Amino acid sequence: xxxxxxxxxxxSASLGETVTIECLxxxxxxxxxxxxxxxxxxxxxxxxxxxxSLNDGVPSRFSGSGSGTQYSLKINSLQSEDVSIYxxxxxxxxxxTFGGGTKLELK
Amino acid sequence: xxxxxxxxxxxxxxxxxxxLSCAASGFTYSNYVMAWVxxxxxxxxxxxxxxxxxxxxxxxxxxxKGRFTISRDNxxxxxxxxxxxxxxxxxxxxxxxxxxxxAFAYWGQGTLVTVSS
Numbered sequence: 373x374x375x376x377x378x379x380x381x382x383x384s385a386s387l388g389e390t391v392t393i394e395c396l397x398x399x400x401x402x403x404x405x406x407x408x409x410x411x412x413x414x415x416x417x418x419x420x421x422x423x424x425s426l427n428d429g430v431p432s433r434f435s436g437s438g439s440g441t442q443y444s445l446k447i448n449s450l451q452s453e454d455v456s457i458y459x460x461x462x463x464x465x466x467x468x469t470f471g472g473g474t475k476l477e478l479k
Numbered sequence: 480x481x482x483x484x485x486x487x488x489x490x491x492x493x494x495x496x497x498x499l500s501c502a503a504s505g506f507t508y509s510n511y512v513m514a515w516v517x518x519x520x521x522x523x524x525x526x527x528x529x530x531x532x533x534x535x536x537x538x539x540x541x542x543x544k545g546r547f548t549i550s551r552d553n554x555x556x557x558x559x560x561x562x563x564x565x566x567x568x569x570x571x572x573x574x575x576x577x578x579x580x581x582a583f584a585y586w587g588q589g590t591l592v593t594v595s596s
Contacts, residue, residue, distance in 0.1 A: 406582035408524075415586040415587060415589055418583065418585075422581055427582075461582070463581055470526075473523050473524075
């Protein structure tokens with residue numbers, strides 16, 4: 373199975389700040405990488421697919437980048453509603469695996 | 480608007496069976512691959528199974544093969560997950576998801592399965 377390692381596991385940032393979450397795959401996943409946001413008590417929602425394609429309705433302050441085994445999610449100008457857990461996921465090979473999550477809190 | 484509504488979860492004893500359902504609306508259900516993804520309490524996400532548009536092809540993670548059966552009824556716009564020989568490690572919230580291949584584009588609200596004696 374392809375292992376997905378996210379860092380950091382938790383993150384505290386101030387409103388308006390820019391934050392970056394990293395995701396490392398155990399092998400090349402050829403940009404088949406998605407990012408999800410899970411707000412407390414809610415189901416995950418797709419933010420980004422194919423590493424850098426923004427899903428419909430997702431604010432433009434979210435962006436994704438990366439290739440090969442290294443990927444990142446960037447949130448510009450952090451808003452209060454961005455407090456969530458963020459997961460990366462590879463869709464290159466079965467089983468499709470997720471990272472362990474990054475919990476984003478407000479400072 | 481895409482809606483996925485799961486049901487069928489609950490408290491069940493180890494070794495028993497349970498059948499989860501997911502009612503889909505707001506899109507042409509029969510055109511899409513569907514999936515189940517689970518999340519153990521305070522844990523991460525784990526893909527469980529997927530099924531092709533017509534239901535003829537099914538895919539499972541190794542740890543559930545032989546115990547879980549994914550199926551669909553395209554006339555009823557409903558996805559199912561039959562879970563047999565339940566184990567404590569199956570305790571999780573089970574989400575159905577619209578599988579776009581490149582991502583799970585929409586998720587239901589989830590149904591909680593608790594396996595305990």
